[in-house]
Amino acid sequence: MSWSYTVPFVGLLIQLGVGAASAQEPSPPDAAPQEAQDAPGPEDAEALPALEAEIEEELGSSPEEPAPASGAAGVTPTDLGRVMLLPDVSAALTASIGYYSDVPTPRLRGHEPDHDRRGLSLQLQELELAIQGVADPYVRADVFVGFAPDSAELEQAFVTTLSLPASLQLRAGLLPAEVDRFNTRHYLMLEPFADMPLVHRRFFGGHQLVGIGMEVSWLTPLPWFVEITFEVITADNPVSFGLPASETVGAKDVLTVGRLEQFFELTDTWSLMVGASAAQGPNNSGGRRATASNRTQLAGGDVMLKWRDLATVRQLRCILEYIVRRATVPGGRTIEGGAYLQVDYRLGSHLEVAARADYFGLPSLLRGELAFGDVTGAELLPFLTPSRQWRVGGSVSFYASEYHLWRLQYNLDRLLGDDAGLVGRRDPVHEVFLLYQVILGTHGAHPF
Amino acid sequence: MRCYLATILILGSFCARGTVEAQIHVVATIPSLGALATEVGGEHVEVRSLAAPNQDPHFVDGRPSMALLLNRADLLIHVGLGRESGWLPPLLTNARNGRLQPGRSGNLDTSSICGALLGVRGRDRRFGDIHPAGNPHFLYDPRYGVRVAQAIADRLAAIDPAHARDYRAGYEGFARRMRARIAEWESLMAPFRGQAVVGYHESLVYLARWLGLRETGFIQPLPGIPPNPRHLARLILEMRSEGARVVLVEPWYEAETSRVVAERTGATVVRLPGDVGAPHVRSYPELIDRVVQSIHRALSGAGRR
Numbered sequence: 001m002s003w004s005y006t007v008p009f010v011g012l013l014i015q016l017g018v019g020a021a022s023a024q025e026p027s028p029p030d031a032a033p034q035e036a037q038d039a040p041g042p043e044d045a046e047a048l049p050a051l052e053a054e055i056e057e058e059l060g061s062s063p064e065e066p067a068p069a070s071g072a073a074g075v076t077p078t079d080l081g082r083v084m085l086l087p088d089v090s091a092a093l094t095a096s097i098g099y100y101s102d103v104p105t106p107r108l109r110g111h112e113p114d115h116d117r118r119g120l121s122l123q124l125q126e127l128e129l130a131i132q133g134v135a136d137p138y139v140r141a142d143v144f145v146g147f148a149p150d151s152a153e154l155e156q157a158f159v160t161t162l163s164l165p166a167s168l169q170l171r172a173g174l175l176p177a178e179v180d181r182f183n184t185r186h187y188l189m190l191e192p193f194a195d196m197p198l199v200h201r202r203f204f205g206g207h208q209l210v211g212i213g214m215e216v217s218w219l220t221p222l223p224w225f226v227e228i229t230f231e232v233i234t235a236d237n238p239v240s241f242g243l244p245a246s247e248t249v250g251a252k253d254v255l256t257v258g259r260l261e262q263f264f265e266l267t268d269t270w271s272l273m274v275g276a277s278a279a280q281g282p283n284n285s286g287g288r289r290a291t292a293s294n295r296t297q298l299a300g301g302d303v304m305l306k307w308r309d310l311a312t313v314r315q316l317r318c319i320l321e322y323i324v325r326r327a328t329v330p331g332g333r334t335i336e337g338g339a340y341l342q343v344d345y346r347l348g349s350h351l352e353v354a355a356r357a358d359y360f361g362l363p364s365l366l367r368g369e370l371a372f373g374d375v376t377g378a379e380l381l382p383f384l385t386p387s388r389q390w391r392v393g394g395s396v397s398f399y400a401s402e403y404h405l406w407r408l409q410y411n412l413d414r415l416l417g418d419d420a421g422l423v424g425r426r427d428p429v430h431e432v433f434l435l436y437q438v439i440l441g442t443h444g445a446h447p448f
Numbered sequence: 449m450r451c452y453l454a455t456i457l458i459l460g461s462f463c464a465r466g467t468v469e470a471q472i473h474v475v476a477t478i479p480s481l482g483a484l485a486t487e488v489g490g491e492h493v494e495v496r497s498l499a500a501p502n503q504d505p506h507f508v509d510g511r512p513s514m515a516l517l518l519n520r521a522d523l524l525i526h527v528g529l530g531r532e533s534g535w536l537p538p539l540l541t542n543a544r545n546g547r548l549q550p551g552r553s554g555n556l557d558t559s560s561i562c563g564a565l566l567g568v569r570g571r572d573r574r575f576g577d578i579h580p581a582g583n584p585h586f587l588y589d590p591r592y593g594v595r596v597a598q599a600i601a602d603r604l605a606a607i608d609p610a611h612a613r614d615y616r617a618g619y620e621g622f623a624r625r626m627r628a629r630i631a632e633w634e635s636l637m638a639p640f641r642g643q644a645v646v647g648y649h650e651s652l653v654y655l656a657r658w659l660g661l662r663e664t665g666f667i668q669p670l671p672g673i674p675p676n677p678r679h680l681a682r683l684i685l686e687m688r689s690e691g692a693r694v695v696l697v698e699p700w701y702e703a704e705t706s707r708v709v710a711e712r713t714g715a716t717v718v719r720l721p722g723d724v725g726a727p728h729v730r731s732y733p734e735l736i737d738r739v740v741q742s743i744h745r746a747l748s749g750a751g752r753r
Contacts, residue, residue, distance in 0.1 A: 051681035162549050
């Protein structure tokens with residue numbers, strides 16, 4: 001649960017009864033194991049069910065609490081891990097049952113729900129293994145590995161400096177690109193939907209935009225939070241870029257990303273986060289030899305307005321993000337943009353409701369005639385051809401605890417095609433997902 | 449050009465701030481710790497607390513503005529034992545402040561100097577959202593508060609040796625006042641030793657042990673797990689059997705469940721003030737006083753019924 005070696009180690013010593021007590025007056029008593037608060041002893045067999053029904057009628061029902069096994073405080077596995085200098089290790093399993101009224105609209109293989117036909121689909125979306133910890137006084141390291149039934153993939157692995165001067169920070173490794181707010185987040189755990197916003201799916205495929213490289217960020221000395229980030233990473237992403245690390249030889253082969261993020265405390269409960277990003281790099285639409293002239297530029301902005309009740313876990317978020325992509329490709333140039341508006345509300349410990357509206361095709365422009373040839377795989381063509389699509393959806397999430405949830409989501413998804421007829425128009429597709437997620441172990445705290 | 453000059457002046461003023469101001473910038477995760485730092489540090493410290501007085505310290509929204517405070521702080525004081533683990537680590541990383549990293553002089557984990565602490569029931573999350581290394585709610589026992597104040601004084605003296613004598617004096621004055629108040633509170637509550645009470649969360653175990661109260665159960669079936677009707681029915685029967693007449697609830701827990709339980713047991717719901725900064729609670733001694741007086745009133749009333 002904790003994040004340093006010192007805290008749990010000292011806690012463990014205390015628990016083992018070797019904590020050094022100070023000598024000042026007045027002094028707290030010595031260690032005494034807390035008495036077990038087990039189930040009540042004198043239960044009235046007749047009164048209990050009636051009372052339970054009465055309370056359920058007044059307060060509503062809630063899940064049964066797990067029956068705790070008898071046990072006493074002692075050395076926990078986590079404590080032992082700290083003593084052995086093990087990092088925090090956690091696993092998050094996400095699985096879903098999906099229903100599609102027709103073949104789903106274009107998507108690439110990844111961790112989103114997917115199917116190749118209409119009907120039901122059972123999918124283990126992801127088992128994410130996270131290994132996180134402080135390596136030494138200078139850096140911490142975070143490693144995330146994603147498993148699917150037939151694949152394993154290193155999703156992110158980076159080190160972060162902890163104490164550079166001038167409020168600078170370096171990150172290096174396999175990094176998420178700071179192209180907007182969403183791309184840096186593990187959406188299956190942090191966002192109340194089973195799938196990605198449409199614009200991310202169309203620009204980056206089944207995975208988020210990541211690359212091997214380095215990032216420097218600066219927390220400015222202004223009175224409010226202003227962070228400026230600059231990244232240089234490999235342009236591996238097959239949809240918007242497509243130049244793998246193994247073929248990166250010079251500055252023109254990498255993806256450069258810049259982001260400005262600001263945070264404003266409007267009141268104790270309301271806050272506003274505003275970000276703007278830009279990125280540019282080579283694309284592989286004309287093959288490796290043409291990447292100097294075939295370039296992709298991304299630009300975007302995002303706004304999050306958040307209300308958080310201080311006294312409870314209730315919170316409301318309104319998120320608006322927009323990304324536009326300009327790509328020089330064989331035969332011409334494409335300019336496409338997409339946006340989504342998300343509103344989610346956490347009602348209490350158990351329930352969260354969310355709605356999202358996506359539109360892709362703001363704008364949807366093609367200059368010239370596309371001639372990708374054989375270089376680009378057929379599965380990528382729908383992602384490179386300007387077209388329009390919209391989707392609306394909503395979800396209800398039930399949190400049995402902070403480590404265990406069920407989510408029911410509905411989408412109405414429609415591909416509108418394009419003016420040139422390269423991407424066909426489709427009837428609306430109804431999608432329903434029932435998602436289950438469980439988190440094991442010492443999972444790192446979530447960002448804002 | 450004018451715009452550039454203004455920007456340079458603003459940046460320059462903030463860069464130079466550290467040299468102009470002599471105060472030690474202290475960030476406390478919860479207001480109680482901030483209040484203790486103020487008691488000890490006096491005019492030599494500028495104290496900011498991250499959690500609000502009416503906010504559950506387990507579920508603070510780790511705003512980026514908090515990272516900014518940590519970036520400019522000389523000393524971070526936190527409870528430890530995982531109480532802030534849900535929100536503090538990313539802030540600390542984002543703060544880029546080497547002085548505050550764990551193990552450094554600017555990072556004071558108060559649980560590490562509290563000696564023996566109460567443990568927990570279980571070893572994994574079958575037992576709820578537990579703190580495996582111990583229960584972190586020790587500041588409800590003012591004797592721990594005194595001990596933490598001493599640690600803060602020691603740490604401030606190490607960071608700011610020029611005022612070490614003042615910090616020591618600040619601590620000694622505070623400890624002297626607290627010693628007298630602790631004796632008063634113990635005397636006030638002495639008639640109620642052994643009385644049964646019910647808490648919402650396992651946050652009052654230290655308080656109950658100090659005052660000799662008997663916690664017969666909790667509204668939450670397990671730490672962090674919301675109550676369900678079956679558990680509440682069992683709790684009500686147990687309260688009737690044990691004669692528990694007081695339900696102690698911190699302000700961040702919903703009131704409706706406690707009301708339902710109280711109605712069926714004839715108990716009084718005592719809404720505790722939360723933390724320093726709540727209405728009429730301006731200091732740590734006032735916080736403990738409000739808590740003790742509230743429980744005393746409720747138990748006195750229960751006795752007369």
